[in-house]
Amino acid sequence: MKALWITLTFIVFALLLGIPVVRIAGGAWDDGWSGFAAGLSRPEAVHALMMTGLIVVIVTAVNALFGVMLALYLVRAKWLGTQLKRIMNSIVDLPFAVSPVIGGLMIVLLLGPDTALGSLLNKAGVPIVYALPGMVIATLFVTFPLIVREVMPVLQEIGDQQEEAAHLLGAYAWTTFWRVTWPSIRWSVVYGVVLTVARTLGEFGAVLVVSGNIINKTQTATTLVYEDVENFNLTAANAVALVLAACSIGLLLFMEWAKSRKAS
Amino acid sequence: MHVEVRGLNKKFGDFQAVRDVEFAIGKGQLIGLLGPSGGGKTSILRMLAGLEKPDSGDILFHGRRVNDLPPQERGIGFVFQNYALFKHMTVADNIAFGLQVKKWPKPKIKERIAELVELTGLAGFEKRFPHQLSGGQRQRVAFARALAPEPQLLLLDEPFAAIDAKIRHELRSWLREMIDRLGITSIFVTHDQDEAIEVADEIMIISKGKVEQKGTPWEIYKNPQTPFVASFIGESTVIEDIASLKGFEAAASWPGTKGLIRPEYIEVGKENEFILLSATEAGRVSHVHFRGSEWLVEVQVGEIKLVTYRSLEKKVLQPGEEVRVLVHRAYLFNDNDNWVMENKLKEDPLPVHI
Amino acid sequence: MTNMLQNRWWSWGFRSAILLYFILLIVFPIIGIYGQSLTNGWAALVDNLTEPIAWKSVLLTAKLALFATIINILIGTMAGWVLIRYRFPGRSLLNSMVDLPFALPTAVVGLMMLLLLGPRSEVGHWADSLGFTILFHEPAIVVAMVFVTFPFVIRAVQPLLEEMDASEEEAAYTLGASRAKTFFRVILPAMVPGIMSGAMLAFSRALAEFGAVVLVAGNIPGRTLVASVYIYGQIESDNPAGAAAVSVLLLTFSFLVLWLVSYVQSRRTGR
Numbered sequence: 001m002k003a004l005w006i007t008l009t010f011i012v013f014a015l016l017l018g019i020p021v022v023r024i025a026g027g028a029w030d031d032g033w034s035g036f037a038a039g040l041s042r043p044e045a046v047h048a049l050m051m052t053g054l055i056v057v058i059v060t061a062v063n064a065l066f067g068v069m070l071a072l073y074l075v076r077a078k079w080l081g082t083q084l085k086r087i088m089n090s091i092v093d094l095p096f097a098v099s100p101v102i103g104g105l106m107i108v109l110l111l112g113p114d115t116a117l118g119s120l121l122n123k124a125g126v127p128i129v130y131a132l133p134g135m136v137i138a139t140l141f142v143t144f145p146l147i148v149r150e151v152m153p154v155l156q157e158i159g160d161q162q163e164e165a166a167h168l169l170g171a172y173a174w175t176t177f178w179r180v181t182w183p184s185i186r187w188s189v190v191y192g193v194v195l196t197v198a199r200t201l202g203e204f205g206a207v208l209v210v211s212g213n214i215i216n217k218t219q220t221a222t223t224l225v226y227e228d229v230e231n232f233n234l235t236a237a238n239a240v241a242l243v244l245a246a247c248s249i250g251l252l253l254f255m256e257w258a259k260s261r262k263a264s
Numbered sequence: 265m266h267v268e269v270r271g272l273n274k275k276f277g278d279f280q281a282v283r284d285v286e287f288a289i290g291k292g293q294l295i296g297l298l299g300p301s302g303g304g305k306t307s308i309l310r311m312l313a314g315l316e317k318p319d320s321g322d323i324l325f326h327g328r329r330v331n332d333l334p335p336q337e338r339g340i341g342f343v344f345q346n347y348a349l350f351k352h353m354t355v356a357d358n359i360a361f362g363l364q365v366k367k368w369p370k371p372k373i374k375e376r377i378a379e380l381v382e383l384t385g386l387a388g389f390e391k392r393f394p395h396q397l398s399g400g401q402r403q404r405v406a407f408a409r410a411l412a413p414e415p416q417l418l419l420l421d422e423p424f425a426a427i428d429a430k431i432r433h434e435l436r437s438w439l440r441e442m443i444d445r446l447g448i449t450s451i452f453v454t455h456d457q458d459e460a461i462e463v464a465d466e467i468m469i470i471s472k473g474k475v476e477q478k479g480t481p482w483e484i485y486k487n488p489q490t491p492f493v494a495s496f497i498g499e500s501t502v503i504e505d506i507a508s509l510k511g512f513e514a515a516a517s518w519p520g521t522k523g524l525i526r527p528e529y530i531e532v533g534k535e536n537e538f539i540l541l542s543a544t545e546a547g548r549v550s551h552v553h554f555r556g557s558e559w560l561v562e563v564q565v566g567e568i569k570l571v572t573y574r575s576l577e578k579k580v581l582q583p584g585e586e587v588r589v590l591v592h593r594a595y596l597f598n599d600n601d602n603w604v605m606e607n608k609l610k611e612d613p614l615p616v617h618i
Numbered sequence: 619m620t621n622m623l624q625n626r627w628w629s630w631g632f633r634s635a636i637l638l639y640f641i642l643l644i645v646f647p648i649i650g651i652y653g654q655s656l657t658n659g660w661a662a663l664v665d666n667l668t669e670p671i672a673w674k675s676v677l678l679t680a681k682l683a684l685f686a687t688i689i690n691i692l693i694g695t696m697a698g699w700v701l702i703r704y705r706f707p708g709r710s711l712l713n714s715m716v717d718l719p720f721a722l723p724t725a726v727v728g729l730m731m732l733l734l735l736g737p738r739s740e741v742g743h744w745a746d747s748l749g750f751t752i753l754f755h756e757p758a759i760v761v762a763m764v765f766v767t768f769p770f771v772i773r774a775v776q777p778l779l780e781e782m783d784a785s786e787e788e789a790a791y792t793l794g795a796s797r798a799k800t801f802f803r804v805i806l807p808a809m810v811p812g813i814m815s816g817a818m819l820a821f822s823r824a825l826a827e828f829g830a831v832v833l834v835a836g837n838i839p840g841r842t843l844v845a846s847v848y849i850y851g852q853i854e855s856d857n858p859a860g861a862a863a864v865s866v867l868l869l870t871f872s873f874l875v876l877w878l879v880s881y882v883q884s885r886r887t888g889r
Binding site for chain 2: 180
């Protein structure tokens with residue numbers, strides 16, 4: 001019985017997870033090394049990968065800062081009423097329930113060129129939609145809960161007594177945070193950051209809607225894959241997809257490691 | 265440090281945790297806040313430390329109002345119930361934290377750590393992390409950390425609650441000795457009366473957010489001012505119909521009066537063990553328990569069940585045996601008043617008072 | 619004193635910055651989309667939703683997401699059980715692989731599915747020879763949905779199994795229950811809350827999925843056009859009102875599911 005279940009599990013994993021990954025790794029080499037290299041060295045591919053990298057850096061930095069602070073406030077702040085905290089706490093999760101396409105649509109609706117705010121910003125020389133800022137905002141929205149959700153349970157678990165002890169020993173908020181709170185939460189933050197990087201790297205729906213997918217301008221790696229597939233340029237799509245997949249799997253391995261550090 | 269508290273009140277939602285608490289504590293005293301769990305002791309301690317804001321009332325250190333002073337500036341040492349050691353720091357770093365925050369020069373910090381490690385008997389453990397220490401050692405680290413910045417007031421929240429019964433005893437006398445040596449004003453919270461009686465100079469009994477009584481352990485034991493204090497301190501049996509006991513008939517003149525009798529107010533034995541046989545009551549032993557250092561005897565006197573101790577040196581009593589029972593005194597109380605009544609038939613006071 | 623004042627300014631600044639960020643980034647857009655869908659009144663909203671292609675896409679999405687969720691309940695419960703209860707070589711490898719669908723970009727997943735199920739692949743050939751096609755038909759969408767939602771049930775079931783007290787099971791055995799009876803009467807009921815909340819999350823994710831689906835669905839209106847792709851199409855064809863209407867329907871649905879999950883969880887923790 002036990003052997004049967006284990007075998008079945010192996011089969012499910014192999015069919016559902018193993019074969020597709022192997023397939024994509026193989027697909028990139030359909031035309032040999034040169035095909036793979038050609039797919040990657042196209043100017044639009046280089047630009048798209050750069051674009052993705054840029055968004056990853058900005059989004060991760062902003063979300064790490066605001067995510068940790070919001071987690072701190074939601075767990076510790078006494079100036080937020082319990083009721084308000086509960087409401088905010090459930091709102092934090094909403095981006096998980098919002099389809100990325102809808103997330104992108106929201107930003108187009110609020111800040112698109114047809115809206116008052118959008119045209120105003122456009123005139124001021126800061127185009128949001130069909131430009132980098134919109135893509136960053138869309139990705140921020142989609143990845144918002146990741147860090148907050150990683151850090152909050154740890155803050156709850158360690159309690160506030162260590163921080164109170166630090167206050168009584170004369171440490172103000174800043175010192176207390178860096179010397180007492182941060183060492184306890186840092187691995188959760190790292191874990192949340194890795195999740196954010198992975199999600200940002202792979203964000204597709206929201207970015208596609210907001211960016212307009214303009215080659216060499218607002219195209220990211222994932223939207224390039226999409227366009228290549230639509231143009232039946234499968235080998236080139238495979239090359240870019242393989243790079244993305246390799247990054248994701250690398251992050252996954254790093255995540256496993258961070259998880260084990262977090263647990264210790 | 266001289267500590268004074270006036271009209272302190274604190275509510276958590278609808279729950280009145282502390283009501284109209286007033287007290288003053290002299291310099292160098294060790295005070296125990298004793299009472300049942302959830303009675304508001306810890307809230308009082310946290311308000312003294314500045315971790316909670318009182319709804320009303322004043323807290324004065326050295327006659328200066330400190331209500332608006334943040335905890336960082338109150339100069340208080342605080343030992344948490346679970347110690348709240350910084351778990352990612354070594355023992356030495358834990359102790360050094362408060363000094364580093366106050367920007368002491370490095371050599372002085374080193375010196376102070378060495379001094380405290382010596383004082384708390386933690387020499388050789390400086391490089392250990394909290395999870396590598398036993399409960400008693402952690403407690404000492406917490407104590408050393410709180411003392412490091414030379415506070416003028418030391419607050420301890422249930423300092424022994426998380427420690428094995430055996431080591432607890434040892435630590436209690438160690439703490440008492442330590443505080444005596446340093447001469448620092450200290451307040452500790454406990455729900456364990458033995459602990460309070462053994463360690464404290466003075467005890468404050470706190471229940472439902474109010475100070476029921478303040479005094480030395482002996483005063484409180486001898487002269488409890490409220491029925492709550494009487495029943496909380498020591499062991500006792502409450503007797504509804506106290507007037508039916510020999511020698512306490514006079515209690516009948518105050519209707520609704522109940523009696524509280526401690527085991528040590530009662531003597532039990534065979535007829536030949538009593539000089540004043542007339543003051544005794546007939547009873548029957550219902551149970552006998554061996555308590556290690558004495559017998560615990562339950563006797564039935566008419567409708568009333570009494571509990572007392574009996575020395576191991578005396579003849580062993582058996583359940584069912586007919587015995588004489590002498591009740592020396594009872595603590596009487598009704599809705600308006602409370603007082604101690606001696607057995608009226610006992611003309612000759614016993615040579616030794618309990 | 620200046621120090622204290624500065625501190626207060628700082629903390630006020632931080633507080634307002636965080637709250638503002640929170641409101642602008644999360645609350646505002648969500649209110650905005652509900653507002654947009656109603657700018658032309660209820661009638662326009664109803665109009666947009668009664669468009670056959672629109673409601674058919676929502677219905678189709680719900681149906682396929684339900685299929686995918688049921689499949690995930692079965693294999694997820696099994697995999698969660700096997701990974702926690704049995705020790706065998708390769709266990710930790712499988713356990714790390716569970717998160718793979720979360721880590722992979724959805725567009726990459728879509729491409730994978732395309733390659734795997736396409737006519738040039740073995741699976742495609744095999745299906746062809748049996749007389750049906752997978753790619754650009756409903757089965758492809760379900761497979762893509764199963765893939766991206768694979769970790770939810772497993773990750774929700776695992777902690778429950780881990781914290782389950784072995785003595786409960788042993789008590790059942792001492793009372794004479796057979797292994798099967800113990801599983802269905804003692805173990806399974808304890809797993810149900812996890813399975814349920816995992817399934818809810820998987821369902822809401824499947825409803826929302828875009829990247830993995832868009833490449834393999836074929837997107838034939840009324841037949842294989844799912845809601846998120848429909849929304850994207852409406853945006854592309856410059857009909858934000860139509861997109862907003864379906865979005866609001868989908869969003870409300872997802873929020874309900876999310877609320878249900880947190881309700882189930884709070885029931886479980888007894889708060």
